[in-house]
Amino acid sequence: MFGKHLNQYRLMKHIAKLRKRVRYWQQVGSQAVQDIIQRIEKAYKLFFKQHKKGTRPPGFKKRKKYKSFTLKQAGYKFVCENKIRIGKQVFKFSFSRKIEGKVKTLTVKRNNLGELFILVVTDHQDEIIPNMTGKIAGWDFGLRTFLIGSDGTTIESPLFFKQLRNKLNAANRSLSRKQKGSNNWYKAKDHLNRVYEEINHKRHDWFWKLSHQLTDEYDVLIFEDLNLKGMQRLWGRKISDLAFATFLEILQTVAEAKAKTIHFIDRFYPSTKTCSHCGHINQELTLKDRFWDCTSCHTKRIPRDLNAAINICRVGASTLKLDTVRPSMMASVA
Ligand SMILES: [Zn+2]
Incomplete structure (x- = not known):
């Protein structure tokens, strides 16, 4: 009614407390939690801006439905050739292609089958050499x-x-x-x-x-x-x-x-x-x-x-x- 919602800073504070008390909340890194909070913030802002067009407010989502989380600079480390540490756990993985450039974000994604993928975004840019044919x-x-x-x-x-x-x-x-x-x-x-x-x-x-x-x-x-x-x-x-x-x-x-x-x-x-x-x-x-x-x-x-x-x-x-x-x-x- 008043266009107000629990903003991201208050939500963060609240979850920080939760993380100290409840072990369940410690399973994922603080950056991943922050990412969730930012997504909620974004969804609320979109809702207040566009609710007249029929955009719905963000709703409750089960943990099972949660398909991905994004980490920025911290919370993970490439340990060796094919291993990565996320939070406190080490995971084995294989590359689909070589990582070039500096890593900007890392997203862990789960598909409908429960398989896990890591998506890495880097600042690398391929040099464009236009190859013109005139057609x-x-x-x-x-x-x-x-x-x-x-x-x-x-x-x-x-x-x-x-x-x-x-x-x-x-x-x-x-x-x-x-x-x-x-x-x-x-x-x-x-x-x-x-x-x-x-x-x-x-x-x-x-x-x-x-x-x-x-x-x-x-x-x-x-x-x-x-x-x-x-x-x-x-x-x-x-x-x-x-x-x-x-x-x-x-x-x-x-x-x-x-x-x-x-x-x-x-x-x-x-x-x-x-x-x-x-x-x-x-x-x-x-x-x-x-x-x-x-x-x-x-x-x-x-x-x-x-x-x-x-x-x-x-x-x-x-x-x-x-x-x-x-x-x-x-x-x-x-
Ligand atoms: Zn004709």
Whole structure:
């Protein structure tokens, strides 16, 4: 009512007392506790600022639901090659990659299976040596093919996408047959979580590789600004399945690191309903039409997605801000 809450300093004081009295509170380091308090503070501030928009106040969370904590400078030490001391305990781990630079924060994370990960953020920065090719292309997402480029390049969805989807369905069915809360139910749930993990890892891996491939080959990549909700309505299936949004996020990260440009055109531009040859707009085009047949000029049998990709490229190139493009790109954009 008055926009007040237990602020972080009072909360800290209170917990400091608790830590002296109750052993349970000593299990994690003071920095981790501080991190929790900062998260609560942040959640309250957000709530008071945005409660009219429907943001909810921070609620009670079980310890079991707590997935991670972050340490800054203290509270941990790399003891030797593959061991780290966190608090008073020593943990063995293996590197997924070498740590470069000075460690800024260290986050301990637990996934749904109870596996633990350490995420290290450092101040290291890779030096960017832009490798320019002078190529620009528009891209359209498809259902059968993952991506189609305005130059005719097609990127097929890997087969494992479908295989994993079947596996996921099977795991879901198996879970629903078990009695909730029974041993077998927990086993089935673990299995389901493992399938989710597998899908996530494989998909991400493929997205990163594809992002590198595309940014190696093109300097400017143009996409439609996705209206995922609208697409979902249109196609009547899980768009999350295809994870276009995740891919675009990864692509943007990679592009930034390589000084390449990802550009989006307005989602209301009718890229599929416009003739890439003469500009004629055919409002009657439906999702069933897999090919573009122009009623104005005599363009026939252009694959629908390719027609869209060419349009996306043209519109994108004309709306590109020149300050986002490197001088070497000027020629080919013009
Ligand atoms: Zn035409």
